Amino acid sequence: MIRRTIFNEEHEIFRDAVRRFIEVEITPYHDQWDKDGVVPRELWLKAGEAGLLCSNVEEEYGGPGADFLFNVVLHEELAEALATGPGFAVHSDMAAVYITRFGNEQQKKNWLPRMVSGEVIAAIGLSEPDAGSDLKAIKTRAVRDGEHYVINGQKTWISNGQLADIVILACKTDPAAGARGMSFIIVETSREGFARGQNIEKIGLKAQDTSELFFQDVRVPAENLIGNENEGFRIAIANLAHERITIACSAITMAEAAIKWTVDYTRERKAFGTVVADFQNTRFVLAQLEAEISALRVFIDRCLELANVNELNAVDAAKAKMLSTELLGRTADQCLQLHGGYGYTLEYPIGRLFIDSRVRRIAGGSTEIMKEIISRDIFSK
Amino acid sequence: MNSIFTHEHNIFRDTVRKFIEKEMEPRLKAWEEQGSVDRDIWNKAADAGLLGICIPEEYGGPGGDDLFNIILSEELGHYPCGAILGASFTSDIASHLLVHFGTHEQKAEWCPRILSGDAIQALGLTEPGAGSDVSGITATARRDGDEFVINGNKTYISNAPIADLLYVVVKTEAATGPHDMSIFLVDTRTRGVDIRPLKLMGAALYPVGEIFLDDVRVSADDMLGRENGAFKVLLSTFALDRIQLAARSLAAAELAFDLTLDFVKNRKAFGKTVFEFQNTQFKLAEMKTDLTVGRDFLDACLVRYANSELDLNIATMAKTWICEMEQRVANECLQLHGGAGYMDEYTISRIYTNARLQTIYAGTTEIGKISIAKSL
Numbered sequence: 001m002i003r004r005t006i007f008n009e010e011h012e013i014f015r016d017a018v019r020r021f022i023e024v025e026i027t028p029y030h031d032q033w034d035k036d037g038v039v040p041r042e043l044w045l046k047a048g049e050a051g052l053l054c055s056n057v058e059e060e061y062g063g064p065g066a067d068f069l070f071n072v073v074l075h076e077e078l079a080e081a082l083a084t085g086p087g088f089a090v091h092s093d094m095a096a097v098y099i100t101r102f103g104n105e106q107q108k109k110n111w112l113p114r115m116v117s118g119e120v121i122a123a124i125g126l127s128e129p130d131a132g133s134d135l136k137a138i139k140t141r142a143v144r145d146g147e148h149y150v151i152n153g154q155k156t157w158i159s160n161g162q163l164a165d166i167v168i169l170a171c172k173t174d175p176a177a178g179a180r181g182m183s184f185i186i187v188e189t190s191r192e193g194f195a196r197g198q199n200i201e202k203i204g205l206k207a208q209d210t211s212e213l214f215f216q217d218v219r220v221p222a223e224n225l226i227g228n229e230n231e232g233f234r235i236a237i238a239n240l241a242h243e244r245i246t247i248a249c250s251a252i253t254m255a256e257a258a259i260k261w262t263v264d265y266t267r268e269r270k271a272f273g274t275v276v277a278d279f280q281n282t283r284f285v286l287a288q289l290e291a292e293i294s295a296l297r298v299f300i301d302r303c304l305e306l307a308n309v310n311e312l313n314a315v316d317a318a319k320a321k322m323l324s325t326e327l328l329g330r331t332a333d334q335c336l337q338l339h340g341g342y343g344y345t346l347e348y349p350i351g352r353l354f355i356d357s358r359v360r361r362i363a364g365g366s367t368e369i370m371k372e373i374i375s376r377d378i379f380s381k
Numbered sequence: 382m383n384s385i386f387t388h389e390h391n392i393f394r395d396t397v398r399k400f401i402e403k404e405m406e407p408r409l410k411a412w413e414e415q416g417s418v419d420r421d422i423w424n425k426a427a428d429a430g431l432l433g434i435c436i437p438e439e440y441g442g443p444g445g446d447d448l449f450n451i452i453l454s455e456e457l458g459h460y461p462c463g464a465i466l467g468a469s470f471t472s473d474i475a476s477h478l479l480v481h482f483g484t485h486e487q488k489a490e491w492c493p494r495i496l497s498g499d500a501i502q503a504l505g506l507t508e509p510g511a512g513s514d515v516s517g518i519t520a521t522a523r524r525d526g527d528e529f530v531i532n533g534n535k536t537y538i539s540n541a542p543i544a545d546l547l548y549v550v551v552k553t554e555a556a557t558g559p560h561d562m563s564i565f566l567v568d569t570r571t572r573g574v575d576i577r578p579l580k581l582m583g584a585a586l587y588p589v590g591e592i593f594l595d596d597v598r599v600s601a602d603d604m605l606g607r608e609n610g611a612f613k614v615l616l617s618t619f620a621l622d623r624i625q626l627a628a629r630s631l632a633a634a635e636l637a638f639d640l641t642l643d644f645v646k647n648r649k650a651f652g653k654t655v656f657e658f659q660n661t662q663f664k665l666a667e668m669k670t671d672l673t674v675g676r677d678f679l680d681a682c683l684v685r686y687a688n689s690e691l692d693l694n695i696a697t698m699a700k701t702w703i704c705e706m707e708q709r710v711a712n713e714c715l716q717l718h719g720g721a722g723y724m725d726e727y728t729i730s731r732i733y734t735n736a737r738l739q740t741i742y743a744g745t746t747e748i749g750k751i752s753i754a755k756s757l
Contacts, residue, residue, distance in 0.1 A: 132720045134650040157720050201725035203734050204582075210724075271514040281747060329712075336737070340745060341512050341537045344738050345589075346580045355582050355734060358715070359723045366719055368660060 001294050006305050011073050014066075018077040021050050026083045033085045033207035034352075037199045038162050041121070043086060048118025053088060054096040061100075062113035068242065068308045072249055079253040082349050084356045085207025087123075087160040091115065093246055094239065095122035095168050098184060102227035102235050107186065111166065123164035125155040125187075125213060126236070132157075133369045135170065135236065136179040140215065142171035144222065149173075149185055151193075151218040161211025162199050164189055169215075170236070173229050182232035186224040193218035204355030240365075241317035245303050247364045248320035251357070252300055255293050255324070255331040258353055259286060262335040265348065269340075282338055289331050296323055315377040322370035325360040332357050385448065385687040393430075393449055397456040400429045405462040412586055413725075418466065420543065427498030433476050440480075440492035447621050448687060450474070454625040458632025461728040465735055466586050474622050475502035475548055478564070482606035482614050487566060491546060503544035505535040505567075505592050506615070512537070513748040515550075515615075516559035520594065522551040529553070529604070531565060531573075531597040537742070541590030542578040544569055548605065549594065550615070555608050562611035566603045573597035582734055619744075620693050623700035624682055626743050630700075630736075631675050634707040637732045638668055641714040644721070644729075661717060668710050675703050694756045701749035704739035711736040 007015075025046055033039045047053050055070035057063025064070075071093055078086070096115050099107055114120040131137035140153025151171060158167070167187045174181030187194065197212030227235055263286065266277035276282050303320050306312040332354040336343035339350050346352055361367050386394075404425050412418050426432055434449040436442025443449075450473055457463025476495055479488060494500035511517035520533025531551055535541075547567040556562065567574065575593040606614045642665065645655040655661050682699045685691040711733040715722035718729050725731065740746045 127720060130649065132650070137650070157724070202723050203725065203730045204723070270510060271512070271517070281750075333737075337740065337746070341507065341741055344581055344741055345537070346582060351582045354737065358733075361716065362720055362723055367716070368658075371660070 002298050004297075004301055006301050006308075007069060007073070011069055014070055015073045015077060017050065018052060018074055019081075021047070021052060022077055022081045022083055025050075026078075026086065027081055030083060030085055030207060035206075037206060038209040039085045039087075039207055041118075041163065044118035044121055044163075046118070047086070047088065048116060053118055054092045054112065054116045056092075057096055057100060057112050057116050061108050062116045069304065071246065072304055075246055075250045076253045079250040080257045082254070082257070082353055082356065084205050084352075087163075087208050089243075089246060089250075090124055090159045091122045093243060094124050095166075097239050097242070098124075098168055098226055098235060099186075101238065102184075102231075104223070106223060107226065111186070120165045121160055121163045123158050123160040123167045123213075125158055125167045125169040127157045128154060129156050133366055136182065136233070138170055138172060138182065140169065140171045141175065142169075142173050142183065142185055144173070145219075147222050148219045149222060149225070151185065151187065151215045151220065153215050155213040155215075156197075156211075157200065158211050158213050159208060161196060161213055162209035167213060168226065170232055173232075177230065179233045181230055182236075183229050184226040184232045184235055185220060186226060187215070187218060187220055191218050191220060202359070204352070204358055237314070241312045241314045242307055244314075244317040244321040244364060245300070245307050245312060247360060248300050248317070248324040249304060251321075251324040251328040251360050252293060252297055254353060254357055255289070255328045256297075258328075258331050258335040258350060259290055259293065261348070261350055262286065262338050265342075265350075266338055276338065276340075285334050285338065289327075289334060292327055293331070296320075296327060300324060315373055318365070318370040318373040321365065322367050322374070325357075326367060328357050329361055385684055386452075389445075390448055390452060393445075394452050394456060396429060397431060397453055400426065400431060401456065401460045401462060404429075405466075406460060409462040409465070412462075413465075416586070417588070418586055423498035423501060425498070427496060432473060432498055433492065433496040434473060435476050435480050436488075436492050436496060437480065440488050441496050442492060446687075447477075448683070450621065451625045451628050451683065451686075455628040455632045458629035459636055461636070461732075463629070464633035464636050465728070465731045473502075474618050474625070475504050475546075477618050477621070478504075478548060478605060478614055479566075481617065482564075482610075483566075484602070486602065487605065491566070494545070500545040501540055501543050502546045502548065503538050503540040503592075505538050505541075505547045505549040507535060507537050509534055509536050513745050515562075515612075518550060518552065518562065520549065520551040522553045522563065522565060522599075524554060524601070525598075527601050528598050529565065529601060531567070531594045531599060533594050535592040535594070537579065538590055538592055539742070540588055541576050541592055542588045544576070547574070547592065549592075550611050553608055560612040561609040563608050564605040564611045564614060565599050566605055567594075567597060567599055571597055571599065582737070585734075587735070587738075620686065620691055620696040622743055623693075623696040624679075624686055624691070626739070627679055627682070627696075627699040627703040630704045630707040630739050631672070631679055633732055633736065634675070634703075634710040635672055637707075637711050637714040637729060637736075638665075638672060640728055640732075641665075641717050644727075645717055648719075648721075650719075655717065655719075664713050664717060668713060671706050671710065675706055679703065694753055697744070697749045697752050700743065701740075701746050701753070704736075705746060707739055708736045 055066040058065045128138050142149040142151045169187045173183040193216045195214040200210045269276045336350050336354045342348050433442045434445040437444040508518050522529040522531045549565045549567050553563050573595045576590050578590045648655045715729050715733045721727050
């Protein structure tokens, strides 16, 4: 593995703190959370206290005002520990960023300090039953009525949906205008007419709550609009490169962890009078994966470096997201296979990594959407 | 065209389909919610004539040939419940061991209970330290007068949590070579038998468990076949086991494909159906080709099997290739479902997790390759 150079001493101090936090507050409870289908609210408060939430929020709004790489450190450590339950990414790297970059002073003062402390948990309401990757096809409607918006519609697959205190909701404010008729509105889940559906059963990510959300004549003050009306699409894409490189980084870290576990396992596991690590097939499979991961790690680190100074473009982020999540899929599959029967049980972490990581090729823009983005770029020149 | 199936086979296939549609499919959701299958389904399956098919008439069974078992396995794969439940019912393979190697007393004792659904069977072969490498098992049976005393641990045993009759593979004091193993029939109510369920990934309705055998006393008469003869006994079922698994795996892949075709033709994105995208069409074209090759290969294997001409290596190739193919197909089909594919609301999510097991049990793909390579 080529030595990494993107982190400084402060990042590494933060990494130590994150690692300790995960060891003490997350890992011992994750199995239980998988059964519960959700993580407890107290975890969010503890994470807030430990300074893990919303790293980028400025000090005047209660945050540490740290750079993007602090988020990256957090997600690397969560990935390595297979701590897939806490939905910190949506909260810190999407919701808080939308408010920080596009929200008004009032919104920042009102929400950011409590998001930093974990008192307020945020979700982003994008997908609908008939609109997943195709965001402009959403039907949820916000109609202006004096000093209010009246919202009707339905969302699905919303991460943090069961816990959320606020939903940053993508709505149509001008349905005739397609992508140019969409806006983001902050909806407090305490408002009348809002309802959560059941926690949706998924094949993996069992500890991360995922829900349908229903909005029936929900009235919210007009000042809950983020940015300008009909500016939603611009807001959504402004942050995409950062969101996708975060997923990529998390994916490659998980792939590295899978290799490490598999090396440990195959060294111990005996079969046919030798250890599994001595079979040529084992060695070649792992050699191939290790080489691919090492190469991609360098590309991703370069992307992270660019992202940290806001120079990463959406196309390169799409390449990183696609390659890393596909590689994670292959790594998870082949490492599981090298675990034999143990791989299919949940006794070893590789089984949970396999099912938890499958969603990475879908969520945050599917592989097919990444190919669309990349190919559009190729042919636009 | 398919001359290997007789009129009786076709009637049986109909019976199986009706049984699945009437008794299993409607209860699948409830089973998934409670995390297990109701025990009474075994008695109902027995009433419908689905269990103990190979048991001869003199012991109350229909004395059917192996094609019945393959039909049962294949039809289960064609339905969501079967594709999700896994191989539970096809544990009938174990009945073969009893029928072909059991004594009259053993058959008289167990056959009626198997036929009524009151004796669910499980084969206790794999151990924590010996999976694909069968010769590495360490469970022992020590002779003590007219009895044997069994000690050891078994793991990943299909049906263990619900089993009544275990076929426990052990080494006795007479074992000298690596392949010297013996089988005992053990009633799970016997003192010293402790069974714990294992948690599998996915919905995992498929019952799998660990078995702990602590000074379990059985009669010497409970030995199945000869002492040190277990390897031959087990080997006799390998071809059937692999071919019936290949049949179910292929059927599940066909089901995944059909569900996906239906989904992409209805699902809209960017102003058209997902089916209209060329990527979707090319993926489906690749899959349809794989499925067609698999179907013809399997049919050829079945013809050979029916004529007692199926080489174990060919059966291994069928199991290995078809199960790998099912996994590829399930993966691509899940992807074509997009976000819906990851949610349990759609059947594809559980076909995916279940498919992952296929290349591991009944001989991993790697073990398959070792045997194929050995023949070269």
